[in-house]
Amino acid sequence: MINQSLTYREALRIAIEEAMNADERVVLLGEDVGNYGGCYAVSKGLSETFGSNRIIDTPLSESGFVGAGIGAAIGGMRPIVEIMTVNFSLLALDQIVNNAATIRHMSGNQVSIPLVIRMATGAGKQLAAQHSHSLENWYAHVPGIKVLAPATVADARYMLGMALKDPNPVMFFEHVMLYNESATTPAPEDCPDMCSAIVRKIGTDISLVTYGGSLPKALEAARQLAQQDVSVEVIDLRSLRPLDTDTLFRSVEKTHRLLVVDEGWRTGSLAGELCALVAENCFWSLDAPPIRVCSEEVPIPYPKHLEDAVTPQVAKIVEAVLGLLKQEIVS
Amino acid sequence: MNKKLALQTLICRLILDIAPEVDIESLDPSEDLREELDLDSIDFMKLLEAVSLETSITISESDYDKVQSLQSMVNYIETRT
Amino acid sequence: MKILTMPSFGSDMATGTLAQWHVKEGQKVSKGNIIASIDTMKGLIDMEVFDNGTIDSLLASEGEELDIGAPIAQLRLLSENKASASNIEKPIVVNILGTDADADTDIDAIAKANINSTANNVSQSKQEANTKKEEARTELSEQSQDAQPNKPLFVSPAARKRALELGLDWRQLEHGHGPAGAIILQDIEAAQNTNVQSSSQPENSLQLEKSLQLEKSLQLKTVSQPKAITETKPTPAEMMRQAISANVSRSKREIPHYYLQLDVVLNKALDCLSIHNANLPPSKRILVNALVYCAIARSLTTFPAFNGFYNDGQYHASDEVHLGNAISLRTGGLIIASIHNAHRLGAVELMDKITDQVTRAREGGLTMSEVQDATVTVSNLGDRGSDSIQSIIFPPQVAIFGIGRPRKMPWIIDDEIVCATIVNISLAADHRVSDGHSGARLLNKINKLLQTPEKLI
């Protein structure tokens, strides 16, 4: 079986297993990560391999066990803390922002906090408003932590290991719609590093920048647009903090147009930040206003037809691109 | 007689499809179509294509000079249907 | 003697009111005694004395509001001279900032000043600050190659739009008031007022040529979907006319044209076509021009001096031949649609491309890329044009072909007079880049290819 395939979920599990075998300081804390095997089955089977001392089921105390993960990192461990979804991470926001992100700087660079906090994110499974948030931009706003959004099986497979080796606290977002994605077993070179963006499809007419769960939609939109002789360049950010602005600017200077696809709500979104960066740094190369496709500004509704209407879809992306290219001079 | 008229209106409609801005009413049926309406060879070719689709009469290259005016085109087609 | 001052109890407290004294002048006090009550927005707070001594004089009266730090009493310390723990006058302050002012209070003031004045330029994260610096440098260097600083390299969207409205060619301006001499709105408005005619023509980079061609495509758009045009604004057709006139007049001024022409016998070509077109529906039939385009494109691959761009005093030959097809619009005006890699296409594909482009050009559907990068242009007036046509080169290209009307003529072939269909092919070329001799050899190559038409299909 030369190139059998691997799912995004399996890639994460192998990554955790590999890291735990390589370094006994690596442990996994989280709700139902042990006996239950992980609410998204990422850690299934790991507690049989490593035992309950290293695969630790925690009580429903997000602030408690995330804070404990941070404290353990201060104490020399390299913990992976799994928060079931970004929606529950709000209970641990104080520990993440006021402790994990702040203590190294506030202590005058004395205290080190090497840990990875993983969580699912995004909509698409009809879980309604409280289970469908996309709040990566909240964390990407905070200096002191790094924020990653692996969108491919290769990134899921290799980024986690790199995040664990990074001496800083790293937030790791796994979009719920990606867990079942599968691809041929990736090789290390498919994931060169953890912080640079990758041009997933070269193009000349417009730069389509996105991350995480929106990447498959962006690539499909680009494919459809190619049939209408519109050459789209698709950029996968991969890291939301730090942002690889070089790749972004180089692309926009080539295509003179930018469309950002971001499942967060438009106001205060990461997409807004990207448009601001491009307006500040590529103004003289712009031939059209930088635009965004984000979620409608409503709580994510339960019914499928509404959830699809709210979140970015391929058709919306195609329409936005064509609208921009055909746009006459704005008076 | 009305067959000729029907053919003429058909051809005029086809011309308007290709060149909407032309003034078809004031076209002198006996004058050279392409000269009067400023149709270049590509427009003319698309007109022949449209006519052959509508009337299933294919005008060969050699007969091009027999269909230079509206009237001659109408006659050419009428005699062949 | 120690001066007691109005105490601060918090950063948001600028003044305090001495509500009540708890001591009288001459009264002995010891460290920690409450000597007054200070009224603040939150209410009364006790003021303690931090040294043993006697109250020498009360300087503030009850009810008086004073700034923080204002003197309110004088305390004669218990042991004026013994440097006992309790009455340390003032810590020896190392004047670290070299200012003669009272160092310790000034440390805060200066520190505050430092932090505030530099606060805004470090407000972005380090990552953005760095990329912004690098970006400004690379963006300017990348796009301007060797351009002098004051050359108008960039045009703001607003300026570009206004220039178009005024039918003004912004490239006539020496420089703008934007960064690195970029042209911004005010420059256009100023140029309009002083009615700047063509001053000395600045050399322009490839970037500018592209944007000018883009200009034309934009006009095309306004042609097909005209917005509500107010009287003062020129009609789209007028705008296109102005843009074309700017372009051709610049070409005439700048480019030293030389002209050549050759009559080519098309008999073989037409015979070949009539066989090919025999049983094809009209739309699939190939016109003779397609064969001529094909011959031109293929010949150019071995004549680089006629296929490329002349910019900033330098010629860059193009490895591909993007054949610009000049399409005239019935409503007036001209659009150059480039057929990409024409040298690799056969006459059939060329015919499809030409038909498609002409149709879309007239419907306003040409995409940006098609309008931008022709490396050489062919103009032809079709079979009802004039016998021959000498064209004007479209900068930054360096050559343009003109195809006359195919016409039947008596012609000497093998010493006999025969009836031949002749087409005049003209070549206008830029003498800065090529000369007549190589131009003539190019036309002969085209003629030779047209004598073996079957190879071109």
Add this chain to the structure above:
Amino acid sequence: MQTDTNKIQTGTNKIHMDIAHIKFLFKQMLRIRRFEEKCAELYTEEKIRGFLHLYIGEEAVAVGIMQALKPEDAVFGTYREHGHALARGLSMDNVMSEMFGKVTGSSRGRGGSMHIFDVEKQFYGGNAIVAGALPLAVGLALANKMQNKKNVVVCFFGEGAVAEGEFHESLNLAKLWHLPILFVCENNGYAMGTALAISESEQHIFRKAQSYGLAAHAVDGMNVVEVESAASQYCNSIRNGDGPCLLECNTYRFRGHSMFDTQLYRKADEVEEWKSKGPIKKLKRWLEANDKLSADELIEIEDEVAAEINQAIVFAEGSQLEEISDLYLGVYAEEES
């Protein structure tokens, strides 16, 4: 002449304590007291800015607890942390310089009064979020246990923190995972302006801890010797693996919550009553009653303390501010460890 080794009545069990050690405790508490008094003065002169929460009245708790710790044990303080820092052995120069916001401060001047850090002394700072440090302390204890280290983690917090969810989550995790951690509740009766009686249904904090299965009891937070002996007892039990404990120290702060506090929430005579049984006054009275502290000795101690404080001020005043260009140092760790 009483025997040197004097028996001190110390709550449940009597521990052996010699006079020199008691004098050391006295001086430690006096250092903190005089330091805090000077900070109040410097604050009114706008030399120390931001918030300032003084430890005056609670000195016995910090001094007592710290005696039970080894250098490699870890300490998590609160924003009322000057006493914790000085008792733990951080240099007064660095603590004072930190409050002047100077680069020689314990945290390069970046934290101020509420965020003093010194990793060499295993002092993991104050934390301005009430109960914010509890999960951190639990985590460090978890790490120690995983790495088979015999160190104890001590986590200070006020009775106000008990109302936060983190208190419940942390004590549960500590007992659930049998972690080597000593929780120290400085019960000074008021969470800023809110008396304990109007915020907690169960006002005996140690009983709450017992409900999670922790060994816990309360001590007189004004008696430094009693605090020390209780702390030693718990630290020893933690070191031989008996799991987490909680020590509730009943104490009182003689000053406001912070400098801008009109103290409308409590009566002046209540403050005076607690002052009469303050930790320093109590020990001083005992030492003098047993002829262990002469007037000259007291002056000598006062002078030593004053000299240390004055040197700290000179050090702080003479120190530089951090370069603005170093602003980004420590936002992220540079090297890949």
